[in-house]
Amino acid sequence: MKRLSLRGRLTLVYGGLFLLAGIVLLGVTYVLVDQRTPQPFRTEFLDRGTLPTRTYPSEQDFERFRALIQDVQSEAKRDALESLLTQGGIALVVVSAAAVAIGWLIAGRALQPLHQITGTARRIASADSAGRGLHERIALTGPRDEVRELADTFDQMLERLDRSFDGQRRFVANASHELRTPLTINRALVELAVSRPDAPAELRRLGEALLSVNERHERLIDGLLTLADSENELTERAEVDLAEIAAYVIDQAGAASPGIAVRRSLDPAPTQGDPVLLERLTFNLVENALRHNVPADGWVEVRTAMAAGRPTLVVVNTGPVVPGYDIETMFQPFRRLSRERLAGARGFGLGLSIVRAVARAHGGTAEAAPRPGGGLTVTVTLPPA
Numbered sequence: 606m607k608r609l610s611l612r613g614r615l616t617l618v619y620g621g622l623f624l625l626a627g628i629v630l631l632g633v634t635y636v637l638v639d640q641r642t643p644q645p646f647r648t649e650f651l652d653r654g655t656l657p658t659r660t661y662p663s664e665q666d667f668e669r670f671r672a673l674i675q676d677v678q679s680e681a682k683r684d685a686l687e688s689l690l691t692q693g694g695i696a697l698v699v700v701s702a703a704a705v706a707i708g709w710l711i712a713g714r715a716l717q718p719l720h721q722i723t724g725t726a727r728r729i730a731s732a733d734s735a736g737r738g739l740h741e742r743i744a745l746t747g748p749r750d751e752v753r754e755l756a757d758t759f760d761q762m763l764e765r766l767d768r769s770f771d772g773q774r775r776f777v778a779n780a781s782h783e784l785r786t787p788l789t790i791n792r793a794l795v796e797l798a799v800s801r802p803d804a805p806a807e808l809r810r811l812g813e814a815l816l817s818v819n820e821r822h823e824r825l826i827d828g829l830l831t832l833a834d835s836e837n838e839l840t841e842r843a844e845v846d847l848a849e850i851a852a853y854v855i856d857q858a859g860a861a862s863p864g865i866a867v868r869r870s871l872d873p874a875p876t877q878g879d880p881v882l883l884e885r886l887t888f889n890l891v892e893n894a895l896r897h898n899v900p901a902d903g904w905v906e907v908r909t910a911m912a913a914g915r916p917t918l919v920v921v922n923t924g925p926v927v928p929g930y931d932i933e934t935m936f937q938p939f940r941r942l943s944r945e946r947l948a949g950a951r952g953f954g955l956g957l958s959i960v961r962a963v964a965r966a967h968g969g970t971a972e973a974a975p976r977p978g979g980g981l982t983v984t985v986t987l988p989p990a
Contacts, residue, residue, distance in 0.1 A: 619708030
């Protein structure tokens with residue numbers, strides 16, 4: 606059974622208290638009127654000695670006359686009390702209905718600040734990505750009562766969270782920029798040493814290993830920078846077609862994996878956003894689909910189209926069987942199916958994290974589902990152009 610809302614419960618409390626007070630007041634009024642109404646007129650003064658004999662010729666007629674007067678007076682009192690209860694009850698019902706309506710309006714007015722707080726919290730919770738939307742404040746005005754104190758406390762919490770998330774994004778971006786410079790210098794020095802004509806074979810092999818490690822670290826830093834950039838608000842948007850981006854990415858990434866067939870079904874899917882970030886999103890999906898595939902007879906399918914009026918990018922691949930309960934784990938940074946930190950040459954676990962972050966930065970979604978027989982089906986939906 607569905608419970609009444611807080612506004613409904615307050616209205617019932619207001620109306621119930623008013624009705625109870627009205628019933629008590631009506632009962633007290635009934636008792637007071639009953640007590641204060643004069644009793645039937647005393648008829649003891651009516652005796653045969655005070656009346657002419659010709660008026661009441663017999664004792665029996667006299668007693669009948671006195672009883673008639675008492676009955677008329679008692680009936681008049683009873684009719685007055687019944688009229689008080691009937692008309693008072695009708696008036697109480699009408700006024701109680703009006704009190705319930707007024708109580709509904711008053712409860713809505715009293716709960717309006719709570720609705721404002723709830724609306725702000727809902728907008729922040731439905732923000733595109735973590736930390737976005739924390740700049741919004743309730744800024745409740747009015748008397749400094751309990752609700753105002755709650756709103757001010759909530760604003761203080763939002764301010765602290767906003768500073769925390771902003772500091773985290775700045776740290777990732779600054780650290781990535783600072784680390785990129787020494788890695789670039791290391792790569793240049795190693796390439797210079799390896800390219801020397803008199804470099805021995807052992808030095809060349811060591812240089813190639815160092816360049817491979819250096820390239821891996823550069824890809825990690827590029828991923829962190831992309832992830833940090835995608836967490837920020839998009840300041841500029843351009844109209845792009847997901848089909849064109851997907852075709853370009855397939856030509857670039859497919860050439861690096863000649864043993865895996867890449868199928869394409871690219872219908873126009875125009876959207877608005879950052880072309881660099883959208884290209885990185887598509888590249889990550891295609892690269893992950895090629896990398897995490899079966900050793901033989903593997904394939905990757907890339908589709909773009911308009912679905913329900915929204916541009917959609919779908920990447921399907923063959924690969925290992927993925928449990929459905931591990932899907933969300935794959936979207937977390939530095940995570941894979943075994944829920945441990947990545948190591949080795951299979952990647953850093955930032956691919957799908959960047960995909961979802963970029964999609965949310967554009968107001969879209971990124972979802973994955975296990976493919977029957979192994980592999981994944983990743984669907985990215987973006988707002989239309």
